[in-house]
Amino acid sequence: MAHAAQCYIDGRWVEPVAPRWFDMVDPATEAPVGRLALGNDVDVDRAVAAARHAFSAYAEWSVADRIALLKRIVARYEARVDAFADAMRVEMGAPAAFARTAQAARGPAHLNALVDVLDRFAFDTQQGTTRLRLEPVGVCGLITPWNWPINQIVVKIAPALAAGCTMVLKPSEYSPLSALLFTDVLDEAGVPPGVFNLVNGDGPGVGAAIAAHPGIDMVSFTGSTRAGILVAKLAAETVKRVAQELGGKxxxxxxxxxxxxxxxxxxxxxxxxxxxxxxxxxxxxxxxxxxxxxxxxxxxxxxxxxxxxxxxxxxxxxxxxxxxxxxxxxxxxxxxxxxxxxxxxxxxxxxxxxxxxxxxxxxxxxxxxxxxxxxxxxxxxxxxxxxxxxxxxxxxxxxxxxxxxxxxxxxxxxxxxxxxxxxxxxxxxxxxxxxxxxxxHAPFGGYKRSGNGREWGEAGLREYLENKSIVGYGND
CATH class of the missing domain: 3.40.309.10 (Aldehyde Dehydrogenase; Chain A, domain 2)
Incomplete structure (x- = not known):
């Protein structure tokens, strides 16, 4: 299991400071398939520090450079699509055909949608003599579930990268293999050190640390409504933006x-x-x-x-x-x-x-x-x-x-x-x-206790942007 004992922080695979070991089990056989090192709040601190250090430079990247980065990610992903399907077959028991044609296929679909959005998106518009500007929200904490591992990871990482944000990802401990593989793809595609960071862990040990961290400007969470309420409460102390995709019936x-x-x-x-x-x-x-x-x-x-x-x-x-x-x-x-x-x-x-x-x-x-x-x-x-x-x-x-x-x-x-x-x-x-x-391209998200905010396409990109008004800017 490549990197299952490591975090990815500041462009390098590193050891957690005090790993707790989680046994990964094949859900089809109940047999162990490996062990995952879970991090803690100190590892989150390290990852957030790297993301904050990288933010100012990455936020200044041109739209053309961000599009080129997303295209490189797509190319490297597609070269490994069978490996992604195999990972999700093992970690969550997805049938082989479904893992290949549905689960693994979602990665390039969402990445290509963001490329299309960026190609025509206006970050600066004029309203009279006021300049309206959309800027990256900052450092984002991304917490994803096990049921659609790559889909949920990509619909957060792709718009964050497109917006100019840096990030810390905590995937589900029940589906870490596809997240580790995607981290390799991002590394190979040339995501700058500190822009993307990965800390494996459970909700109480790492998820809570991300939601509460004062160095994180936004948290995007997908999971149960019960867990979403806890994330929102933790995030409220630092008045960070919270985007949630929760349960449904x-x-x-x-x-x-x-x-x-x-x-x-x-x-x-x-x-x-x-x-x-x-x-x-x-x-x-x-x-x-x-x-x-x-x-x-x-x-x-x-x-x-x-x-x-x-x-x-x-x-x-x-x-x-x-x-x-x-x-x-x-x-x-x-x-x-x-x-x-x-x-x-x-x-x-x-x-x-x-x-x-x-x-x-x-x-x-x-x-x-x-x-x-x-x-x-x-x-x-x-x-x-x-x-x-x-x-x-x-x-x-x-x-x-x-x-x-x-x-x-x-x-x-x-x-x-x-x-x-x-x-x-x-x-x-x-x-x-x-x-x-x-x-x-259709916005994805819910009313009531199904969450707030939207993912997918342009709506997903806008979640990772702040509105700035420059009043008195003039007409030129």
Whole structure:
């Protein structure tokens, strides 16, 4: 495991001052695959000092130089794309095909989007005799989760680099391999010493130190709402900017004019994306009440067609959950769904047949779920779909909006204008009509307890910029 025992500070791989060892485990086999050295607050101090020292010079880089840097990063990433896919297959159990075509592919997609944004972005504009200037916010603390390791790392690092910021990254201790590999890519691409720094660690040991550090000007966090609240409280002491992408419980409204077989089948696929370990996937399927029984049978057939198994098997569609704690949480929520009276259509507690080791979950579908049930309110983070009946469009909108979350929502209809009308009434940061392809320029983020701020594309870049007004600047 290259560099698993080291931090990356000021352009060099260095030893943590007092490492604590974390055992990395293959979630498909529960077998150890290596040990990771976790840093502490002293390592964060070292990394922040390097980032602060590098900031003034890097902030003056021209836009053309930043674009050239991002392009070099893309080229070196693409030369290692198979290694990134292998890393995510091992560290989080992503099936090989999904790791290659979805997980690993997100890195270049977001980097190229930022190149496109920078190519046309105006950092200076004129308003009368006032000059409006956008400048880098400073040193950024970046804290990322395990479920989409490279995606979440790149959507923070790329805009920070594009803006002229320097940074300290703490990736999840459950998915460090892809972060270590990306650090090598940044080094090879010529990111100046101190501009990017990496300290591995857990939330209490390193994440908290980053959030509270007086030398950090902004913290960008992706993770659970519970952890996001702690980050915000720690950051408040130094009045630093906080951008957060947190949990979700996204509704998928199927209107009565859809092709039911297609809408339900694709909805199941969306819910099972990344073995259900995604914050923005459609986990609540809202179905007209008179179509519920038919929809449930379609969902049953779709769910039972999924092959769960070893991530290195090309036929595998669903891999394991990332760790034992996540497995136990999902199992408990499945039991809760049964106990509270939801109709179990397929799946249920326990591992899939034939799998005795690894944190695999049976693809599960519940029907006749009501808004008061736990599985309708709490983020499950596993391959578990909750199907909920409704009688009118207004009721569907109320159910969709009736959670603490507001990250994403989905609407399916044969009438695009009807879908648009409903989309405008949904309290979510991103609404997806008729299962569209991903748009890497579209702002990504949520309402309510799904966070604040936005990532992806131009909106992501703006998070890392400060507004300056130079009044009396003149007209030239």
């Amino acid at each position: 996204s509704a998928n409204i199927l209107l009565d004019d859809v092709d039911l077989d297609q809408a339900v089948t694709r909805g199941v696929a969306g819910c099972f994306t990344n073995s259900g370990q995604s914050c923005s996937i459609p986990t609540r399927m809202l179905v007209p009440r008179h179509l519920m029984n038919d929809a449930a049978q379609i969902a049953k057939r779709a769910a039972e067609s999924y092959r769960t198994g070893a991530p290195d098997d090309p036929a595998t569609q669903l891999g394991p959950l990332v760790n034992g704690n996540q497995f136990e949480r999902v199992q408990a929520l499945i039991h809760t769904g049964i106990d509270e009276g939801a109709r179990l259509v397929t799946g249920g507690p326990g591992r899939p047949d034939g799998l005795t080791r690894g944190w695999f979950v049976r693809p599960t579908v519940f029907a006749d779920v009501t808004p008061d049930m736990t599985i309708a309110r709490e983020e499950i983070f596993g391959p578990v779909l909750s199907m909920m009946p409704y009688d009118t469009e207004d009721e569907a909108i109320a159910i969709a909006n009736g959670t603490d979350y507001g990250l994403a929502a989905y609407v399916q209809s044969a009438d695009l204008e009807r879908a648009r009308r409903i989309a405008r009434q949904l309290r979510a940061g991103g609404v997806h009509l008729n299962y569209p392809a991903a748009d890497f």
